[in-house]
Amino acid sequence: MKSPQQPGRLFLWRGAALVVSPGIDSSLHTHYALQLTYGLERPFRARLQSEHDWTVSRSASFAPHDAHQIDSDGGMLAHLFLEMPEAVKLKATDLQAGFESQPEFQALLASLADNRHQSLDMAAALQIRQAWQSCALPHSQTSTSFDSRILSTLDTIVASHGLDCNGESLARLVHLSESRFTHLFRQQTGMSLSRYLLWSRMVDAVAAVAQGNNMTAAAHASGFADLAHMSRTFRSMMGVAPSELHRMAIAFKQDAI
Structure with missing residues (x-):
């Protein structure tokens, strides 16, 4: 039972x-x-x-x-x-x-x-x-182990909610070529920049729901094209529909790492 x-x-x-x-x-x-x-x-x-x-x-x-x-x-x-x-x-x-x-x-x-x-x-x-x-993970890396340029990048993504962030603009921010920057980002974080930005948008969408926004408003506020795009992304990442969020009490802290 x-x-x-x-x-x-x-x-x-x-x-x-x-x-x-x-x-x-x-x-x-x-x-x-x-x-x-x-x-x-x-x-x-x-x-x-x-x-x-x-x-x-x-x-x-x-x-x-x-x-x-x-x-x-x-x-x-x-x-x-x-x-x-x-x-x-x-x-x-x-x-x-x-x-x-x-x-x-x-x-x-x-x-x-x-x-x-x-x-x-x-x-x-x-x-x-x-x-x-x-x-x-007793020997896991911590955020203090990050290259300072990647830490700066992560802070920028948080501050901008990932909007208008791309390899070219972020590489320019830390004075690296785009190819060197994207390689360093993957090396440090274990994922590509594009994948991290997508995950970051999903986190922002969940935070928007926590603040009382409906799903459509949360999708637009977090940079998704529409609710369908956010729903597909959420389901592919979490295996469930984003409507499950309404069954949860949510607390969040929007900091880096």
Whole structure:
């Protein structure tokens, strides 16, 4: 029997998101973030291809660009999405990830459980994010490891919401050729500039919904051609329709990384 539906919660930063929600069964999809998933109430099922058998798991790591599908049977799940640069350090998808066995992760489970019932608290969510990331990626790169020119670029993208940003203009900003800049950006972040800008627009759309905008207004405010374009992008990245956002309480902090 499926658990009664509880409100989902989404904590959003530039570069990361923490979702604590009743499981939304996804279609097969891929996205540009590293995804860590944990079954709060019970194991879930996951697979990497539609023709593959399901794997029952309590914790999983999905590498960027790796297709995956989750079936939660309605159980509460916690997901941590990390855009970058953690992606650089992850070797491969692991449907039986070992982070759940670490004492540090067991210690944060109480906080994850609390956030199913209490009001949104970005400070607590940030502590969960940092502790979970440390358990799953103990040697991950941090934003302080970025080249200063890439940090400047990321700040510019945040300030402009990605609008009118392209390789030529950003390369000029940091005094590099466009080819050198785009190579450095991919090397530092683990994704192409165009892919990051697309992901960034999606983050902006979610933030617009959090501020009370309807889906159409959120799509236009975040630089999508129309609602259909945003919906296709959201579904391809997250595996669910953006209408699922209306079932969540959302807190966000628009900072870089």
